[in-house]
Amino acid sequence: MLSKERALKIKEIAEKYRNVPAPYGEDINLEEYKIEKGGISVDSLMELDEGYKSKLESIGIDIEEKTSAGSYLQINNKAVYSKTDSKIEMMPISEALKKYNLDDYLWNLVEIKDKYTARAALELTEGFFIRVPKGVKETIPLQTCLLIGEESSSQNVHNIIIVEEGAELNVITGCATSPHVKSGLHIGVSEFYVKKDAKLTYTMIHDWGENTHVRPRTGVYIEENGVFISNYVVMTEVKSIQSYPTAYCVGDNSKVTFQTVAYGKGNSKMDLGSRVVLSGKNSSADMISRTIVVDNAEIIARGHLVGESENVKGHLECRGLILSDNAHLHAVPELEAKRTNLDLTHEAAVGKIAENQLMYLMSRGLTEDEAVSLIIKGFLNVDVSGLPPKLAKSVEQIMEMTLDAS
């Protein structure tokens, strides 16, 4: 639940922003996307129909649940399945709101300031609530999955993850649109709390399809010695994504890593940023983004580091390959310092595949296509850090599969 005052306050703000466009990304007419109320529920992921099952597998979800500590599946706006055998607490956010007072967690890290956040605050919204109790280090990943299953509908999501003091968690989230759905909208609010000495690794794979708009809104709060690692992979077409997650390194010695791998093809439009505010002493941030655009795709890769405290360290690395004259690639790295004693750096490079790399491989007997494909695979091969080997392998496989298919 929320306290009455808080609930009222949220409603009041949201009403104000109901029709306010976001500063970035194409403006979407929300009227075109209805909010689906009903839906199925299952007792096991194996009960899902084949179409869903193969979709889930293609975004890294283990449907037999042999290698996961628990699973959450949401189709449209209904939690279809939520189960864990671990000491982790996991439930739909609607249930968590019945059980707990979430005044300190809901709408605390993400501000309501556009029509998308307003919709998530005002309309039917579901999501996962995950809490790892103090000191529990779960080594097996938890899997969550958000699917759009209904034509021209809006999926509204609000997720909360709390990793209590000294605890550890690894989450893989797969997001996709059901194959038969022609158009959809995903609004996803996520608020993650990494407490003192805790660690959260969050890996997200997007496979939305060419007619889906996606508007994630993410905030992460990291306390003393806390570590947050985000790996984000999008290899398939999408109508548009606009996201700019912000991590707040509030605790001393807290650490953040954002890794983004995006392959823009078809008419995809992606505006992908990440921002870290370093306000804890000795806190640090690493941002790595690797983007490729082909066909008519457009990617804006943003990065913003804000240094607000002593001895903070941040590095932003932004590399892009442009492989078509109709594509568009725009790197926007920003560094902002508010103290003298800090170290923020960035390197950005966009361009085509280097001729000498191509020639090198071709002189070893690779055709031009084979050489290009190998160079691209290498380029996208960021070290998916902090992942259990099996999960890293499956992320790698997803990337290879999509690259080989294209």
Next chain:
Amino acid sequence: MLSIEDLCVKIGDKEILKDIHLYIDSGETHVLFGPNGAGKSTLINTILGNPKYEIVSGSIYFKGKDITDMPMYERAKLGIGISYQSPPAIPGVKLKNLLEIITNRDWSEIEKMAEILNFKDFLEREVNVGFSGGEAKRSEILQIYAQNPDFIMFDEPDSGVDVENVELIGTIINELLDKNKMPSDRKKSGLIITHMGHILNFMDVDRAHVLYNGIVACSGHPEEILNNIIKHGYERCVECYQKKEH
């Protein structure tokens, strides 16, 4: 094995190679000397089929086939190989991965060679990323070994290599070029491109050429030519060049 006739090559508007004739028989290894800017790397790139180098006239035959217009990868498949002087880095691609793609040998053989080259630890490294000059050379030799071509060009195989490894590399090149076999059993051919020829102390070569200003100014016995260059620099070659030019 390789026969080059009347070859003229341009880059952009600039003529780099003029009337090159070069004939390398099966089982023979030749060495190509020449000062900086003589056209050595143009010749290598033209033999490889790099499209940046425009063949104005002349022909290249390999194993009896006219390969003058053949694309690069087909030449490689046909058996032309190169060990580069300073190969580019291919970030994100593991050396092991590349070797598996290009190899014509069993993996166990490659591992053995990696061991001989003292390079096993590098199999998991990204191709040429952060390699020193000498490490890049060993990576090239290992790739060439995996590929196992019939005609191999070695571009400055000893530059940047520390003294104790020059001998090792020389020995392996000898092996790659069948020099440990009886002359009549030798099938592989090679072309060694070198500035100073230090590597030749550890290698057997059959014939030498001097490339000067885009012309083969001199061909003959390797030792004789090398001694001449050591004594007189390329001065004598200039004289020969001038004779040939007119």
